Amino acid sequence: MTDISKELDFEQFIKANPGVQKFLSESAKEIIQQLPAEDRPKKPYVEKSFEDxxxxxxxxxxxxxxxxxxxxxxxxxxxxxxxxxxxxxxxxxxxxxxxxxxxxxxxxxxxxxxxxxxxxxxxxxxxxxxxxxxxxxxxxxxxxxxxxxxxxxxxxxxxxxQADEFQAPKLLQKKELQEWQNSEEEIYAIQNGKKLYLHKLFHLSKNPSYVLPDNQPFITLNGVNKIEWSKNGTYLVEYMEEGFQLYGGKKMEKLNFYPHKNVKNIEFNSTETHILSYNGTVAENQDSENYIVWNVDQVQKVRTFKAAQDDEWGGMKFNHAGTLVGRIASHQLFVYKLPEMTLLPDPQTKERIPIVVKNIQAFDWIANSNSVCVASYPGRRDYNSEDIKKQPTKLAIIELPSRRELKWKSISWEISDVQFESEADGKYILAIMKKMNRNKLVSTLIHVVNLQNRNLLEITDLELQVGEHGALKSYNFEPNTGKLAVNLAQKQNFATNSKTTQFTINLYDIHYKGKTIVIDLIQQFTEQKIPETLWSQNGSFFALINKDKESSQQGILECGFVSKNKDKKFQAEVIRKYDNLSYMDYGEYDSTGRLIITGSSHASSINIFNALGESIYKDTYVKEDQIQFCAWRPRNKHLIKIEEKNKVLAEIKPNNANWKRWQEEDKKILNKKEYEEEQRKKKQEKEFLEYMAKKREQWDSTRKERIQLRGFDEENLQDTAEYTIILNEEIVETGIIDKK
CATH class of the missing domain: 3.30.70.330 (RRM (RNA recognition motif) domain)
Structure with missing residues (x-):
């Protein structure tokens, strides 16, 4: 038999052509990224723990x-x-x-x-x-x-x-922690090396100022890993090798340290009283405390959990009210109640047991309720059972605490990468998933489930075929207004090292038409080089942005707005384009949707634009230390009931008593010079009327004297006066004047 092993050995060819190795490596990465998450190669698990x-x-x-x-x-x-x-x-x-x-x-x-x-x-x-x-x-x-x-x-x-001596947690009063929320200025943070710069900017101004007292420009960090804001912006979080550190207050001072080795992700609940931290799976960190639920004020672990090898960040999360914690593992949904972190009891048996959901792969909470939407299908969480793998694909809603299951769809085809989004008031939920056929992507499915009548769930769906629209790259759902942006990859050239992917960007409006939900296409942008879309919080503005470090088109920013035409249908228009924001790898709207910040770690620079894309401010930092963080400080999101929200919305209608006052306040801010001129004229008019009123009072006070002097009332048209008319005239000598 002929030995062909030498003919299959490409080692010498690769050494002679170094570019081939790079091409093969990048091509392999691109091919792996296109595979569903469950089919991607898994990191081998080596047991190194001491749990035995x-x-x-x-x-x-x-x-x-x-x-x-x-x-x-x-x-x-x-x-x-x-x-x-x-x-x-x-x-x-x-x-x-x-x-x-x-x-x-x-x-x-x-x-x-x-x-x-x-x-x-x-x-x-x-x-x-x-x-x-x-x-x-x-x-x-x-x-x-x-x-x-x-x-x-x-x-x-x-x-x-454990420390030999007890150290009391460092606490600040809530008033001091939340005082910055009263400011009309928006705060942004820039991490440059170990320095964290904090600035504030009014949306009508072009010059930011320092946030810290005494015009202190920055605070010094440990600079070990990364930083991020808490959910409501109360705290700044610094990741470190042995745990994470919180900063807060006027001086952004160090508060408390929470030990969790190799921590990768954290999440605050909506009230910021508890934190969920995660340091990876057992394959990455050989300990039993991969998930930790913390009490923020007490700096204590409430409960810890071990993550399975096939687990990932997102398998455990707080509900919207911040009172419950959900976790999926081993065909079960565990729901814990804060602050005790005890399992919710079964209302039938009164036992504290989890909810069995075969093949559960993903879940999320629905806003303004304790309901959970779940997705069950063979996927990333490998349960190693042929019987389980034969379970039908299912999407459902589970109501708590009753545990009543509302099945919205049993699907006969393969799906992958299901992601849920909830409308801000919980009126409907959105499910975005990939439709597969023998592990090959066929289309992107969008399901919108109407929750107004839970006894009969109504589903509005949309399917985007890969051949016609492209494969799903990213999406962005704005929960307050129901705006949805979907970025679909059209073409990709694997023969070259540079990525030349083109994208189709679809903007949708999800809204009620009567009692039915409809998905209307607002605008479609084709042959774009932009893989991501940002929405402002009010859904009126959007930004098409490319901050992909691996893209040859990195640095593109296009700003636009959404408006209604004569037929009262939404339309979108791009009004400003920038293609020279080189090496841009940060970009986001502020919490009001009026400002956009972009940042470049390579160029150590930032740019701030208003919602219309007009440049407001630019700055460059020390280039020796690259920018590692660039973000607006989030605002507190108030959780109010739908009835209270509708009451507030009723007060901002034009026929409301407060409407004119608010209009005046807005006019004063937006048109300062015009407002001042208008106020000057109003002041002159007021002074003139006061002068006329004063003179009128004087005139009325002399009425009797005028009548006596003139013999009649000149203001009374009925009052007549008699006159003697002399028809003849005669000269009489009186002798008074001497004659010459």
Whole structure:
């Protein structure tokens, strides 16, 4: 047989052509990114944890001579008695498992046991549930003077890591933490190396000012990892290797540190009283505390969870009101109630048990309710069961606490990457998913579920075929106004190193027409080089932006607005374009939707535009330290009931008493010079009328004198006066005047 292994060896060819290796590597990445998440290669899992080990303390302290007797009694009598001798992997008869003092003369009353798996180790500590013959080592009476205490190796390390002295949490009053919310100016933060610059900008001004007292331009960070704002902007979070640090208050001072090694993501609940932190799966961090729920003020762990190998950030999240926490794992949806973090009980059995949802892959909370939408299909969370994989694909809503399931769709085709979005008031939910056929993307499906009548769910759907529109690249849903932007990749050239992907951008308006929900296409932009769309909070403005570091077209920004035409239909128009914002990798609207900030880490520069795309401000920072963070400070989002919101909306109608006053206030701000001129004229008019009123009063006060003097009332048309008319005239000599 001919050996063709040499003909298949391309090592020498790759060495002679270094560009080929780079091309193959980038092409492989692009191909992998196009695959569904569940089909992408997974990182191999290597068990490095100490969850199989336990430490037993409280044993008698003996010398070398009595040690064999203690050893035999413990291994041959105690362990078999509680039924855990067959669970142990190591040999407890070995002296290496026992703790000795420095001189190796006496034991220290401890022994380390290595079990065959983590479950055996846990049962050895606390006992096997429902089996009284296996009570566990912890609390076991060894003799009259000794009671055993057992710890997992992780628990032991936590005890040893505790500080010797208690440190009280550093707390600021809520008034001081929230005082900045009263300002009309918008705050933005720039991280440049270890310096964090804080600026504030009024939307009609062009010159930002410093936020910190005494015009202090920045605070100094540890600069280890990354930073971000909390959900309502109350705190600034700095990620570090051993945990995360919170900053807050007027001076943006250091508050408290929360230890969580290699933390990657955190999320605040809506009231910012609790934090959920995540440091990856067990394959990335070999510990049992991958998820931690924290009490912010007490700086205490409320509850911890271990993440499975196929878990990822997003599998655990707070509800919109910040009172519940949901988590998916092993075909189950776990719902915990804050602040105790106890499981919600089943209303039928009164037991605190999770909700069974076969093949659950994704979930999300619905606004203004405690309902959850779930997606079940074979996917990323590999449950390793052919029976489970045959379960039908299902999208459903689960109401809490009743656990009533509202099935909105049983789907016969393959789907992947389901993502949910809730309308701000919870009137409808949006599900965006990929339709697959034998692991090949066919189309993008958009389902809008009307929740006004939950007894009969009405679904409005939209399907975008890959061949006609392209593959889904990104989307952006604005929950307050129902605006949806979908960016679809059309073409991609794999023969060149540079990405030349073109995109179709569809802007939609999701709204009620009577009692039915409709999805109207506002505008379609074709042959674009922009993979992302931003919406302002009021849905009136949008920005098409390319901040993809791997794109050759990075640095494009197009600003536009949405308006209604004569037929009262929405239309979109781009009014300003920028294609020279080189190396732009940050970009977002502020919380009011009036300002846009962009930043470049490579150029260490920022640009601020108004909603119409007009440039307001530019700045450049020290280039030795690249910009690592550029973002507006979020505003507090008030959670009010729909009835209260409708009452507020009723007050801003033109026929409302407050409307004119608000119009005047807006006019004063937007047209300062015109307003001042108008006020000057009004002042002159007022002074003139006051002068006329004063003179009129004087005129009226002299009425009697005028009548007596003139003999009639000149203001009374009925009052007549008599006149004597002399018809003849005669000269009479009186002699008064002397004659010459």
């Amino acid at each position: 080990f336990i430490i037993v303390c409280g044993l008698p302290i003996v010398d070398q001579q009595k040690f064999p007797t203690l050893q035999k009694f413990f291994c041959n009598k105690v362990l078999p008695k509680i039924g855990i001798d067959q669970m142990i992997r190591n040999d407890p008869m070995s002296s290496r498992c026992w703790g000795w003092d420095e001189n190796k003369e006496n034991t220290v009353g401890c022994v380390i046991l290595d079990f065959k798996n983590a479950q055996f180790a846990e049962e050895a500590i606390s006992g096997t549930p429902g089996d009284s013959s296996k009570p566990g080592i912890d609390g076991l009476v060894f003799d009259k003077k000794h009671t055993l205490k057992a710890f997992s190796y992780i628990q032991y390390n936590k005890i040893m890591d």
